[in-house]
Amino acid sequence: MSFRKKGVVISGRGSRNAVAGTVPGDPRGVPGASMSAQPDIFNHGGVKPSTMTSHPTISTGCPDLDKLLGHSGLPLGSLLMVEESGTTDFASIITRSFASQGVVHDRSGYGTKLVVVGAGDHWGAELPGVYKDKKSAAKEKIEQEASRVTVGNLAEPRDERTNMKIAWRYARNAPADNQSSIKTENTKPDYSVVFDYTTRLSPPPSKEEAEYIPPGSFASIISRVDAIASQAYAKGQVVRFIIPGLLHPLIYTPDMCHPSVVIPFLHGLRSLCRKYPNTMAALVTVSLELFPRTSAFTRWAELETDGLLHLDPFDEIAEASDDKSKPSQGLVHIYKLPVLSEKGVMVTKRGEYAFRTGRRTFEIREFGIPVEDKDDNKDEKSAIDF
Structure with missing residues (x-):
């Protein structure tokens, strides 16, 4: 009995000729599949393929957060929500780093559009500057x-x-061989830069670099963002969409805080991310002091996200036991990760990571309770000595 290889067309009358270079099951070989008119997004200096799924990925401006997301950044076409407990505002460091990274890319010649909802020029004037x-x-x-x-x-x-x-x-000057080797090792050196949180980005973002949308109605916001993303899609640009402090009472009116109004908005925002998977990424922050995780709104909002992180600051910061170590300021809980959670990967982790802020870093590291054994060592020495 003879066997034939899979994917080889059996010769015979009436059989169609196989298309050269196609593989069965490959979507690129499906008849009638139209090629996208968008330029190759990987030519963008601020976009890299994910280290896990090869999705186009942009940096959040925080290297440790990029690693925590599992893709060395935030995949395009994703909606990331950052929740924060208490009355602190550590999430603003993430949003401003995310925005400042986009402005740096645009000024480096990599087309990037920054869209911020619920904030004005004063918010852009507080973006951190590049560390030098x-x-x-x-x-x-x-x-x-x-x-x-x-x-x-x-x-x-x-x-x-x-x-x-x-x-x-x-x-x-470095030798020519060393310079060429450096370029080959890091083909996109501007993908992620280090920021100095004690300085400000100078000059602040212009109207061409950033657009601030007032919180009028959620329907108008969706239509405006759709128009911006459509223009960026045709030019091969990246859109960074940010909502700092969603439903903050000082910014949003009470009628906009109803779940029947907000949930459709988040659903529409996620639909835009799916509509422009190689163009747009969204970052939203929510205060759990105003909307606890037990509330219906927060539960429904979490379902409309691709990635979900929770910043849980400590009530009191303990003193460091060692001069070299610096105390953590809170915990980072992971509930969902972009792309991975949608594929069914279990990534829920509570109390395994901690964060701390510094002059030029938003550090996220593994959390562990320090063990003090100095007294035990002294007791052992005293027991040995006669």
Whole structure:
């Protein structure tokens, strides 16, 4: 009895010729499948394939949060919700880092549109600036002074001026082989940058870089975001959609806080993310002090998200037992992760991660109760000595 390989068309009368290069079951070989008119999104300097699913992914501006999401970033076409207990506002660090990362990408020549709901120009003026160490800051200052047109500068060639003004430790150029190897190792160095939370992004985002939508009606917000995403889709750009403090009483009217109004809005927002899977990603923050997880609104809202994180700050920050270690400021609970939870992967983790904020980092690390054994060591030594 003879066997034939799968995928090989049996020759015979009336049989159709197989299309070259197609594989059975591959959607690219399905007859009538139309190719997308959008440019290749992976040519964007701020987009990388996911390390787990190969989905196009953007950075949140927090490297530890990128790792926690499991994709080295937030996959495009996803809606991430960050809940926070208590009266603190640690979630604002995540939203501002997410926004500032998009502005940096746009200024680097990678088309990125920032859309913020419920905030104005004052919110954009508080975005963190890019971190610069002392060496790079001094080098930038020297280059700015060298670029000024003066009588003395015009008398010397530009290359000689630069080499004379830059200190000897900055003038050492790496060999060509090393520079080429660095470029091959990191083809997208601007994918994620380090921010300094003690400084501000200068200049603030312009109207072309960021659009602030007032919370008028949720229907108008959806229609406006749809128009922005459609234009960005045609240009191969990325849209970063942010809602800081959803349903905050100082921003939203009481009639907008009804579940029958908010839940359809979140459903429509998630539908836009599905409509533009290679263009748009959304980040929403909610205060559990106003809407506890036991409320019906929060439960329904969590169902409309692709990723769900919970920041649970400590009531009191304990002092560090070691001078080198720094105390954590709260716990990070994971309830859903983008793409993975939708595929049925169990990723619920409570009390396994902790966070702390610093000058240039929003650190997320594994949480463990420290064990103090200094007294035990002293007792052992005293028992041994006679």
